[in-house]
Amino acid sequence: MLTLPAYHAPDFSREPLASAPDARLAAVERDGVAPEGFHSTSMYPEYVRVGGRWLLARRSRMDASVVVAPGPAGELELRVVENRNLRCGDLVVLGRSEDGSEGVYVHAHGFDDPGAPEGADKFAFRQGRSRETAFASDYDRLYDLLRHEREHGRVVWVMGPAFAFDADARHAMQLMVEGGYVDGVMAGNALATHDLEAATLHTALGQDIYTQRAQPGGHYNHLDVINRVRRAGSIEAFVREEGIEDGIVASCVRRGVPMVLAGSIRDDGPLPDVIGDAYEAQGAMRAMLEGATTVICLATMLHTIATGNMTPSYAVTDDGTVRPVYFYAVDVSEFVVNKLRDRGSLSAVPIIANVQDFITIVARGLGLA
Structure with a gap:
C-alpha cells in the first residue's frame, strides 16, 4: 500500500524565523491592480506572518497575490488570488524576499526526507527523461x-x-x-x-x-x-x-x-x-x-x-x-x-x-x- 511522505513544517521557534517581522500589507486601490511590491506565489507551501502567527494558505497557485482576510469563524486566513481578481480594499501581502526576513517564508523542501543519505556519485548516466528512459x-x-x-x-x-x-x-x-x-x-x-x-x-x-x-x-x-x-x-x-x-x-x-x-x-x-x-x-x-x-x-x-x-x-x-x-x-x-x-x-x-x-x-x- 502507498504511504504518503510526511510533511515537515518549518521550525518557527528557531532563528531567523523566530524573530521575523509580520508581513507588510497594503490595500488594493483599484480593482485588478496589485499594490507595488506585492508578493507573488509559487507552487510551494508559503507561510506569512500575520499578528505574530505564521499562516499557511490552504489553496495556492503560481503567480498570484496573497490576500489577508477574515475566515468563516472570524480568524484571519490567507487567500491566494489572481491579480485580475483583486478588489478595492483587499489587504495584499508585500515583499519579494522568501526567507522570512519580510514575514514571508517559502518552504520548498517540506516533503524531503531529512534522514535520507546523500548520493555519493556526482555523475550518472540517463538522469533525464527521454524516449530511452525506463518507465x-x-x-x-x-x-x-x-x-x-x-x-x-x-x-x-x-x-x-x-x-x-x-x-x-x-x-x-x-x-x-x-x-x-x-x-x-x-x-x-x-x-x-x-x-x-x-x-x-x-x-x-x-x-x-x-x-x-x-x-x-x-x-x-x-x-x-x-x-x-x-x-x-x-x-x-x-x-x-x-x-x-x-x-x-x-x-x-x-x-x-x-x-x-x-x-x-x-x-x-x-x-x-x-x-x-x-x-x-x-x-x-x-x-x-x-x-x-x-x-x-x-x-x-x-x-x-x-x-x-x-x-x-x-x-x-x-x-x-x-x-x-x-x-x-x-x-x-x-x-x-x-x-x-x-x-x-x-x-x-x-x-x-x-x-x-x-x-x-x-x-x-x-x-x-
Whole structure:
C-alpha cells in the first residue's frame, strides 16, 4: 500500500524565523491592480506572518497575490488570488524576499526526507527523461497512487483529443471513469466532440476509430454531432436522449463526474457546454483543481502548461494535514513533458509515451481490462 511522505513544517521557534517581522500589507486601490511590491506565489507551501502567527494558505497557485482576510469563524486566513481578481480594499501581502526576513517564508523542501543519505556519485548516466528512459517503475507507483487516491484523494485528468481517435483508448478511459479513478476531467471542445462522434457514428474526424479508414462523407460527422448536441441543449441532455452508453463523455455523465471544457479560437461549433471566455475557463479549471491531490495531464501541451501553473505542490486536507499533490505529464513529445519538470518536490513526473498506449496499460495494471 502507498504511504504518503510526511510533511515537515518549518521550525518557527528557531532563528531567523523566530524573530521575523509580520508581513507588510497594503490595500488594493483599484480593482485588478496589485499594490507595488506585492508578493507573488509559487507552487510551494508559503507561510506569512500575520499578528505574530505564521499562516499557511490552504489553496495556492503560481503567480498570484496573497490576500489577508477574515475566515468563516472570524480568524484571519490567507487567500491566494489572481491579480485580475483583486478588489478595492483587499489587504495584499508585500515583499519579494522568501526567507522570512519580510514575514514571508517559502518552504520548498517540506516533503524531503531529512534522514535520507546523500548520493555519493556526482555523475550518472540517463538522469533525464527521454524516449530511452525506463518507465516501468513509474507505472507501478502510479497504480499504487491511483488505488490510494480512489479512497483518500481526488484525481483530475487533463486530456487531449487523442483518446477519442482510438477504440481501445476510449474504452480504457471509460473503464477508469467507471472504476472510480476519475474525479474530474478538463479538456477542450475536440475531446468531447470526437468522443461523442465515436459513440454515435464510430468515427473520429470521419475515420473509423478501429480501422482508421476514412468513411464516405465522414468530414461532416463531427459537425453533425455538434449540431445535434446543440439542438439537445447540452451534452448531458444529448447523452440521455440518445441513450449513449459507451465512451468517456457518457461515462462521466452517468457517474456525475464534472467536466470543464475550455474553448479555443479554432473550435468548430462549439458544443454548448464549452466555455469560450478564456478567463472564465481559467476560473472553472482553478475551481476544479481545488482539492485535487493527483493531476494527470495527457497529450495536450497548452492545457498541461496552464494546469501546471494553477496546481500547487501541496494540499491541506480537512483535518489540517499537509500532503503532496502529484502531477503527471504524459506525451510523446519530450519537450512537453519536460516543460514542467522543474515544478519542484515530488509533484512532477514526466512520462514519454503515446497516451493511447499509456491509458490501456494503466487500465490493465489496475485490473480493469
